[in-house]
Amino acid sequence: MTSPLEQKKIKITGPSVVTANRTWDGAVIWRTAAHGWSAELADAAIVRTSDEARALLAESVADDVGAVGAYIAPVEIKNSGAIKPGNLREHIRSEGVTIGPSVPA
Amino acid sequence: MYAYDELDRTLINERVSEFRDQVKRRLSGELTEDEFKMLRLQNGVYLQLHAYMFRVAIPYGTLSSKQLRALAHVARRYDRGYGHFTTRQNIQYNWIKLAELPDALADLAEVGIHAMQTSGNNTRNVTSDQWAGVAPGEIEDPRIWSELLRQYTTLHPEFSFLPRKFKFAITASSHDRAAIKIHDIGLRLYRNAEGETGFEVLVGGGLGRTPFIAKTIKPFVPGRDLLSYVEAILRVYNQYGRRDNIYKARIKILVHELGIEKFAQEVEEEWLQIRDSALTLDSSVVEEVRSRFSYPVYEKLPHMPEELKKAAHDPLFERWRRNSVFPHKMPGYAIVTLSLKPVGGPPGDATAEQMDAIADLADKYSFGEIRVGHEQNLALPHVARRDLPVLWKALDKIGVATPNVNLVSDIIACPGLDYCSLANARSIPIAQELTRRFANHDTANLIGRLHINISGCINACGHHHVGHIGILGVEKNGEEFYQITIGGRADENAELGALIGPAVKYGEVADVIEDIVEAYLALRARPDELFVETVKRLGVEPFRERVYATR
Numbered sequence: 035m036t037s038p039l040e041q042k043k044i045k046i047t048g049p050s051v052v053t054a055n056r057t058w059d060g061a062v063i064w065r066t067a068a069h070g071w072s073a074e075l076a077d078a079a080i081v082r083t084s085d086e087a088r089a090l091l092a093e094s095v096a097d098d099v100g101a102v103g104a105y106i107a108p109v110e111i112k113n114s115g116a117i118k119p120g121n122l123r124e125h126i127r128s129e130g131v132t133i134g135p136s137v138p139a
Numbered sequence: 140m141y142a143y144d145e146l147d148r149t150l151i152n153e154r155v156s157e158f159r160d161q162v163k164r165r166l167s168g169e170l171t172e173d174e175f176k177m178l179r180l181q182n183g184v185y186l187q188l189h190a191y192m193f194r195v196a197i198p199y200g201t202l203s204s205k206q207l208r209a210l211a212h213v214a215r216r217y218d219r220g221y222g223h224f225t226t227r228q229n230i231q232y233n234w235i236k237l238a239e240l241p242d243a244l245a246d247l248a249e250v251g252i253h254a255m256q257t258s259g260n261n262t263r264n265v266t267s268d269q270w271a272g273v274a275p276g277e278i279e280d281p282r283i284w285s286e287l288l289r290q291y292t293t294l295h296p297e298f299s300f301l302p303r304k305f306k307f308a309i310t311a312s313s314h315d316r317a318a319i320k321i322h323d324i325g326l327r328l329y330r331n332a333e334g335e336t337g338f339e340v341l342v343g344g345g346l347g348r349t350p351f352i353a354k355t356i357k358p359f360v361p362g363r364d365l366l367s368y369v370e371a372i373l374r375v376y377n378q379y380g381r382r383d384n385i386y387k388a389r390i391k392i393l394v395h396e397l398g399i400e401k402f403a404q405e406v407e408e409e410w411l412q413i414r415d416s417a418l419t420l421d422s423s424v425v426e427e428v429r430s431r432f433s434y435p436v437y438e439k440l441p442h443m444p445e446e447l448k449k450a451a452h453d454p455l456f457e458r459w460r461r462n463s464v465f466p467h468k469m470p471g472y473a474i475v476t477l478s479l480k481p482v483g484g485p486p487g488d489a490t491a492e493q494m495d496a497i498a499d500l501a502d503k504y505s506f507g508e509i510r511v512g513h514e515q516n517l518a519l520p521h522v523a524r525r526d527l528p529v530l531w532k533a534l535d536k537i538g539v540a541t542p543n544v545n546l547v548s549d550i551i552a553c554p555g556l557d558y559c560s561l562a563n564a565r566s567i568p569i570a571q572e573l574t575r576r577f578a579n580h581d582t583a584n585l586i587g588r589l590h591i592n593i594s595g596c597i598n599a600c601g602h603h604h605v606g607h608i609g610i611l612g613v614e615k616n617g618e619e620f621y622q623i624t625i626g627g628r629a630d631e632n633a634e635l636g637a638l639i640g641p642a643v644k645y646g647e648v649a650d651v652i653e654d655i656v657e658a659y660l661a662l663r664a665r666p667d668e669l670f671v672e673t674v675k676r677l678g679v680e681p682f683r684e685r686v687y688a689t690r
Binding site: 055057058059060061062098099102103121122123126127130131132133134 | 165166167168171172186187188189190191234235236237238483485556557558565567568571617619
C-alpha cells in the first residue's frame with residue numbers, strides 16, 4: 035500500500051475515484067459526478083481513463099476550502115453495481131479500523 | 140510536578156489564540172492548505188487516514204491528575220472517547236475535528252498542556268525516564284535538566300526550521316529506561332571521578348529508514364555547559380545537515396557521513412565560541428527550575444506492612460505485584476506500572492473513563508502524579524506499599540492491571556495502517572493477535588523479559604529495530620508482509636536487531652513469532668538467560684532455521 039500521498043504520475047488501470055478528507059472535520063469524502071463531495075463511497079464519480087482521472091483530480095484539488103489531500107484511489111465495481119474499495123488502505127478509510135470492537139465507532 | 144510560571148502560561152495562551160486565528164483563516168479560505176500545513180504541524184495536527192490526528196506533548200512523561208483529567212476530557216468532548224499514548228511521551232487523538240481544535244487546545248492550556256513542537260522540523264518533546272525522581276540509585280532528577288531544555292528549545296527561532304525533526308532524551312540512571320541511544324541527542328547524567336555531576340552526550344541515534352545507535356560525542360559535559368554544548372551541536376547540524384533529501388536530513392546521517400571524530404571537532408570549534416556566553420547555566424538558574432518542582436512529603440513507612448503480608452496469600456495479587464510493582468527510592472513506597480496492553484487490546488490506548496479513574500487513583504494513592512513511559516504504559520510513581528492490595532483491585536477493575544509488564548505481550552506498536560497515512564501495513568491487529576497467543580501468564584513468565592516492537596512502515600514509530608523481536612510491515616504488490624528482526628534492544632546496551640529472513644505474510648506473523656519463542660526456550664542456556672542474551676550468544680541462524688525450515 036504505497037502511500038497515495040506519494041502519487042506522482044496519474045496512470046490508472048481500472049475504475050477509480052477521487053477521495054480526500056473534509057477540511058473542517060477531516061472526515062473521509064469522495065468526489066461526486068455533481069462536482070461536490072459525499073461521505074458515501076456509493077456516491078463517488080467513477081473514472082476509467084487517466085484523462086478522466088486527471089480532470090476529476092484537478093477539479094477536486096481546486097476545492098481547497100472544502101477538501102484536503104485529494105488523490106486517486108482504485109475501486110472495484112461489483113456485478114450489482116456496488117462500489118467497493120480497491121485496496122486495504124481504502125477499505126480501512128471506507129469501512130473503518132480493523133482492530134475490533136474495542137474502539138468506539 | 141513542575142509548576143509553570145506566568146511566562147509559560149502566557150506563551151501557551153498566546154499560542155492558542157494564534158492557532159485559533161489560523162484555523163479560522165484556513166476554514167474561510169484565506170489560508171490555503173499549503174500555507175496552513177506547516178502551521179498545523181507546529182501545533183501537533185496531522186492529517187491521517189480517517190481524520191486529523193492531534194498529538195499532545197507530555198514533557199518528560201510527567202502528568203498531574205488534573206492534567207490527566209483534561210486529557211480524558213479532550214478524548215470525551217472532542218474525540219471518540221479514547222487516546223493513544225505514544226513511544227515519545229505524547230498522547231494522540233485520532234478523530235479530532237479541525238474546527239474544534241482551538242477549543243481543545245484552550246481546554247488543555249488551562250492545565251498547562253500544549254501541542255507545540257510535537258511535529259515539524261524542530262526540537263520535539265524532551266523525553267525522560269518515567270521513573271525520574273523516584274528511581275533508586277538515580278544521580279538526581281533528570282526532569283530538572285529536561286525542563287531546562289524544554290524552556291530553551293521551545294519556539295527557539297534558530298531551531299524552528301531545522302533540516303529535520305530533532306529529539307532529546309535524558310536519563311540519570313545506570314539502567315536506561317528513556318532509550319537515549321536512539322535519539323538525536325541522548326544525555327546520561329552521572330557523577331564523574333571528581334564527584335562532579337554532568338552529562339555523557341550521545342549524538343546521532345535514530346531509527347527509521349537508516350537506523351543508527353547514538354555515539355558518544357563528549358564523555359563529560361558539566362551541567363553549567365549543557366545548553367551551550369547542545370546549541371553547538373544544533374548549530375553544526377543546522378549548517379551542514381542536508382535539506383535536499385528528506386531521507387538523509389536527520390543528524391544521524393550527518394554524523395555517519397562526517398564520522399563522529401570530525402563531527403565532534405566541528406562541534407568543539409563552535410562550542411569554544413559560545414561556551415562562556417549567556418547560555419552558561421549558573422547554579423541559581425538551575426536552582427530556580429529545581430525549586431519549581433514539588434515533591435511528595437513521604438511518610439516513614441515499613442517495607443513490609445501488614446496489608447501486604449495479608450495480600451501475599453492471594454496468588455493473583457502476588458502475580459501482579461511481582462510483575463508490575465518496582466522498587467522506589469523511599470522505603471515503604473513503590474512505583475507501580477499500569478499496563479495499557481490488555482489481551483486483545485490496542486497497545487497504548489486508554490479510554491476517557493480509564494484516564495479519569497487513573498487520575499482519581501493517583502490522587503488517592505500517588506500524590507496526584509502519573510507518569511507516561513515510552514513503552515506505552517503509565518505509572519503511579521509514589522505508592523505506599525501498604526496501599527498496593529487495594530490499588531491493585533481498583534486497577535484491575537478498570538483493566539490496567541494485566542501482569543504482563545516487560546513480558547512478551549507488553550508490545551510496543553505504532554498505529555499502523557489502521558490510522559496512519561504513511562503506513563504500509565497494519566500493526567495493531569498483529570499486536571492484538573500476539574497478546575492472545577501469549578495470554579497465558581505462566582507461559583509469559585516462563586519466557587521472561589521479551590520486548591516485541593511493531594512498526595507499520597519504515598519510519599519505525601513502533602521502534603521495531605530495537606525490539607528484542609522487531610516486526611516491520613512492508614507492502615508487496617498490494618499485500619501486507621512483515622520483516623522480522625531479532626536481538627535488538629533500546630536500553631544502555633542498545634543494539635539494532637538482525638533480519639532473520641524473507642518477509643512473511645500477515646496471517647503467518649503470529650505463527651513465526653511463536654516459532655521464534657519456542658526456539659528460544661529450547662536454546663537458552665539456563666532459565667534466566669534472556670531472549671536477547673540467547674540471540675547474542677548464538678546469533679540469528681538457529682532462529683532462522685526454526686522459522687524457515689518448514690516454510
